[in-house]
Amino acid sequence: MQKSECPGGLQLRNRVTGNYLQRTSSSTPVKQRTTIQQSKSSSSIGSPESAKKLHPRPSDKLNPKTINPFGEQTRAPSAFSAIYSKGGIPCRLVHGSVKHRLHWDCPPENLPFDPLLITLAEGLRETKHPYTFVSKEGFRELLLVKGAPEKAIPLLPRLIPVLKAALVHSDDEVFERGLCALVQLSVVVGPSLNDHLKHLLTSLSKRLMDKKFKEPITSALQKLEHHGGGGSLIIIKSKIPTYCSICS
Numbered sequence: 001m002q003k004s005e006c007p008g009g010l011q012l013r014n015r016v017t018g019n020y021l022q023r024t025s026s027s028t029p030v031k032q033r034t035t036i037q038q039s040k041s042s043s044s045i046g047s048p049e050s051a052k053k054l055h056p057r058p059s060d061k062l063n064p065k066t067i068n069p070f071g072e073q074t075r076a077p078s079a080f081s082a083i084y085s086k087g088g089i090p091c092r093l094v095h096g097s098v099k100h101r102l103h104w105d106c107p108p109e110n111l112p113f114d115p116l117l118i119t120l121a122e123g124l125r126e127t128k129h130p131y132t133f134v135s136k137e138g139f140r141e142l143l144l145v146k147g148a149p150e151k152a153i154p155l156l157p158r159l160i161p162v163l164k165a166a167l168v169h170s171d172d173e174v175f176e177r178g179l180c181a182l183v184q185l186s187v188v189v190g191p192s193l194n195d196h197l198k199h200l201l202t203s204l205s206k207r208l209m210d211k212k213f214k215e216p217i218t219s220a221l222q223k224l225e226h227h228g229g230g231g232s233l234i235i236i237k238s239k240i241p242t243y244c245s246i247c248s
Contacts, residue, residue, distance in 0.1 A: 080123035093130045109145035121162040124177045136177050143188045153192045160196040167203040186227040194231045201239035222246045
């Protein structure tokens with residue numbers, strides 16, 4: 001077999017057939033693969049998707065954290081969102097030009113509080129629209145119905161741990177919704193809340209160290225005292241000694 005040099009590789013001549021066989025150098029495929037990889041890399045960097053990630057649009061900051069409750073989720077849905085998506089909450093969000101509102105499938109006064117009120121309280125920990133609005137507004141409207149005290153008081157042992165979870169949440173908006181719900185509950189159940197206050201005041205005491213929450217927490221404590229009577233003041237002072245009574 002005779003060898004003959006050629007550009008880009010070696011030519012081998014078969015002594016029997018007289019044909020030439022070409023064998024390229026081993027470096028050529030490596031260079032081709034490198035070129036293809038570089039081409040893919042440059043195309044991905046220049047793609048619109050990557051450009052969007054590197055340079056977010058200013059309008060992205062203006063859009064609320066909204067989620068489609070009926071679309072595919074990248075994470076496992078929360079308990080409240082799963083129930084809402086399956087129609088387990090007997091109300092729906094109605095978008096208005098000025099503000100949103102809830103439309104109930106039937107009058108709220110005809111609905112059982114167990115477990116609806118507890119489910120709405122669990123939704124206070126949601127961080128995405130429409131769950132945030134539905135849970136907050138639904139909880140408020142349900143407590144306004146006739147006969148709410150008789151329906152809510154038996155649920156307090158189960159409601160308090162749920163509200164506490166909102167009050168210890170790291171998200172400031174979740175905390176604010178939990179605080180608002182606590183005040184709304186105190187208006188309805190009155191002194192019946194006193195036996196459970198000690199489980200909630202520790203988280204309020206910690207948030208008092210944050211200046212932006214000092215005023216709303218102080219206002220909430222005053223309302224808790226007003227609706228809870230003298231017994232609530234003793235409990236509040238035992239957990240938050242710096243609290244000044246509305247009667248002083």
